Amino acid sequence: MNVVATLPSLGDIAREVGGDRVNVTSLCKGYEDPHYLQPKPSYSRTLRKAALLIDNGLELEVGWLPPLLDTARNPKLIPGSTAILDGASAVTNVLEVPTGSVDRSQGDIHPFGNPHVMLDPRNALAVVDLIARRLADLDPEGAAGYVMRADDYKTRLSARIEEWKALAAPLRGEPIVTYHKQWEYLAQWLGLNIIGYVESRPGIPPTPRHVTALIDSMVKKGVRIVLAATFMDEDAAGEVALKAGARLAVLPAEVGGADGTDSYIDLIDTIVHELAGTDDR
Ligand SMILES: [Zn+2]
Known part of the structure; x- marks a missing residue:
């Protein structure tokens, strides 16, 4: 079965669960900003052959995926069909769901809540089950295998989650600043306290006035870590x-x-080790 994932983390999990019954392609590379992917013609061809598309959802890919689906003209990939799966729909506690009305003046707001759910590996556990169920629906012959592989993967991931929690325990309560509003789920999991963002507003680069105020508050609150993704503006951070x-x-x-x-396991392992290593107490 041809499976296409938008994010490589979802692609990796689909591969773990699907084994040799699936052929997985991920559209975004890990060093590309998934908010603003530059579509290539090959992406349409890949999507045209897909039996299942796994996206993140919560409008993370809203800027580029719908037009790409239009050009792909795959009759299976119709919004609401079982051939499209939103990974984030497995997550029960979506953070930062706006309560009032949302408009552009608030920045590049994600109107259904913060979409960066995959940075909490406990959410990934739920995504594993979601993907296993959908693969089983689409390919009943492989169902038993998907369940087995999903259980095996969850056992391995759960063991690592305990290990990572212990490793990051000294960071509990640590005040940090992040570049984009992207690390909320990670921070919630590890007990980090995000006190500000380098971006003035989500998706909007920092203004000098914002930077000055941010630095002030960082000094007052004793912030020792600024966190940025590899694809964000490293100079400003x-x-x-x-x-x-x-x-x-x-x-x-x-x-x-x-x-x-x-x-995915190596990704979270790298993040936790690097964070723990930045603790110089
Ligand atoms: Zn975002």
């Missing part, structure tokens, strides 16, 4: 870190976003 006397941690936010992050 680096300047903020330097002026506030904090350390800049440039971390992969997706599978393939840095060396040694070829799988």
